[in-house]
Amino acid sequence: MNRRTFLKGCAAGGAVLAMGGAGGMAFLDSAAFGALPEGKDLQRILLSPHQQGGVFVNLEPAPVLADNSNFVVSLARWLMLKRERPKPQKPLPHVRVDVRNLEENALVWLGHSSFFLRLAGKNILIDPVFSDYGSPFFFSNRAFAGTTFVTADDMPRIDLLLITHDHWDHLDYPTVMALKDRIGCVVCGLGTGAHFRRWGFAGKSILEGDWGESLDFGELKIHFITSRHFAGRSLKNHDRALWCGFVLEVPGFRLLHSGDGGYGSHFKALGERFGAVDLAIMDSGQYNKNWPTVHMFPHEAVQAALDVGARHFMPAHIGRFCLSQHSWDEPFVLAAQKASEKNLPLFTPLMGKVIPLTRELPAQPHWWEGLE
Incomplete structure (x- = not known):
């Protein structure tokens, strides 16, 4: 999610308050908005070197908006924004696949930043966002036609649910609740677990981590990595939960999912820490010159992939929602151009296609070409 979408959601919430009074307050306090960390969970956050007064901060400055404009000015600018080709004219292509019986290490892109993985x-x-909206409001942030093709019923038991941060286009309440009975463990940044506790998940099933920490699941290792972003499902819990990415390691393969976030020196540090990664999945969309520090432009995403020593680069945070001014396919086009210039193998599978994970990933067609 980007800052303007967040502001629009807040504005919509404000409208609910204005029109509904106590009813609006009740809506904004409903379960879907989650909860704030408290008790032992809050005490653990206060020990983190990445917080100040219980609020998480980026390693490098990431201002709300580049021009430091206020909420009212930003909202007005958002409402007046003209967009060209914000969504495809026809349903986007995808593959319907049964992920219940995958035996080998494999990846399935489900659109935007959602992935199903079979590892170790x-x-x-x-x-995972299986809903038609990446928002608490039915009139905001609707998915492109053809991209809502997966339901919770299509999923097997989920051993590990990984959440990079708590924005609505990454942590979808209806999806989580539909999957609840088949989720083994939730892996998320510090503070994000409070939402799951409110939603009835057992505390022992929630594994929270800070940047630089790791979890060991035998042949599978999961590392919490730095990102440059922000968090919050409403204004009252802004930046009270940590945003992060993940590195997943199994014998013979290493995958990096950046989560949302702008470019920064942390990518070079990750490259120095982990060495080469076989696949770098990078935030490459919903960028804008007005918020350059919290999402990467495609050329920055390519550079980030080079920084971490990626053998293959996959642009993500695209292909499902319109959260910025650029055309729906621009991130694909620019990422492909820049990756070609840098001789970096581009990996762009169709949504739903099963890809076996090996060190030499097969080239994928530019499926967006020719689509309006």
């Missing part, structure tokens, strides 16, 4: 015998979901 475990079923893993990252940031």
